Amino acid sequence: DAGVTQSPTHLIKTRGQQVTLRCSPKSGHDTVSWYQQALGQGPQFIFQYYEEEERQRGNFPDRFSGHQFPNYSSELNVNALLLGDSALYLCASSFHAATGTYEQYFGPGTRLTVT
Amino acid sequence: QKEVEQDPGPLSVPEGAIVSLNCTYSNSAFQYFMWYRQYSRKGPELLMYTYSSGNKEDGRFTAQVDKSSKYISLFIRDSQPSDSATYLCAMITPSGGSYIPTFGRGTSLIVHP
Numbered sequence: 358d359a360g361v362t363q364s365p366t367h368l369i370k371t372r373g374q375q376v377t378l379r380c381s382p383k384s385g386h387d388t389v390s391w392y393q394q395a396l397g398q399g400p401q402f403i404f405q406y407y408e409e410e411e412r413q414r415g416n417f418p419d420r421f422s423g424h425q426f427p428n429y430s431s432e433l434n435v436n437a438l439l440l441g442d443s444a445l446y447l448c449a450s451s452f453h454a455a456t457g458t459y460e461q462y463f464g465p466g467t468r469l470t471v472t
Numbered sequence: 473q474k475e476v477e478q479d480p481g482p483l484s485v486p487e488g489a490i491v492s493l494n495c496t497y498s499n500s501a502f503q504y505f506m507w508y509r510q511y512s513r514k515g516p517e518l519l520m521y522t523y524s525s526g527n528k529e530d531g532r533f534t535a536q537v538d539k540s541s542k543y544i545s546l547f548i549r550d551s552q553p554s555d556s557a558t559y560l561c562a563m564i565t566p567s568g569g570s571y572i573p574t575f576g577r578g579t580s581l582i583v584h585p
Contacts, residue, residue, distance in 0.1 A: 361515070390572070397480060397577065397578075398577050398578075399476075399478075399560050399562070399575030399576050399577045399578055400516065400560075400575050401575075402572050402573070402574075405572065413572055415572070447515050447516070449515075460518065460521075461518070461573075462518070463508075463515030463516045463517070464515050465513070465514055465515050466513075466514075466515050
């Protein structure tokens with residue numbers, strides 16, 4: 358049973374460019390959350406998708422957008438990249454109807470470097 | 473002041489030592505408390521969770537919550553070099569059926585042979 362997978366592993370972009378990161382949830386999971394983890398910091402919640410809709414959003418600008426597909430996989434898009442967007446981007450999946458949807462399973466992350 | 477405070481360390485201990493990792497928080501609405509382990513270049517892995525004050529034990533790990541002091545701890549007994557990782561505490565205020573954790577910055581633990 359594959360866990361949460363993310364692609365690509367690493368990415369280098371230039372300021373002003375746009376980037377798309379991808380996530381496939383753990384088998385049986387229907388909810389995907391995205392987090393940004395800066396070096397030496399804990400993960401910061403970006404947004405959560407369930408039933409192909411954004412259900413909750415953290416304190417991130419509109420440059421950050423996402424999408425969830427019918428197969429529950431998800432994309433994170435970031436436009437007009439800034440140097441401060443350099444971070445590890447984590448995807449976490451969970452089962453919405455499960456008791457305690459705090460049981461999230463994280464992927465290995467995508468390391469984004471903006472130069 | 474951040475909602476969740478955690479000393480970044482690093483905390484260096486010899487193999488076999490008892491390790492104590494701690495977090496303090498300011499939001500009384502937090503109801504769920506979790507500990508994650510994150511190895512270098514990996515995503516966080518849920519170790520333990522609890523929603524009540526007191527202790528919860530799982531093998532070599534014990535999670536402790538003191539809601540009156542807004543203080544949580546993770547104890548690791550008989551620490552091993554394989555326990556070397558960053559340990560993140562996280563807390564949740566259930567809101568509208570959605571459980572979004574607020575993380576501490578993590579404590580780096582080094583267990584040397």
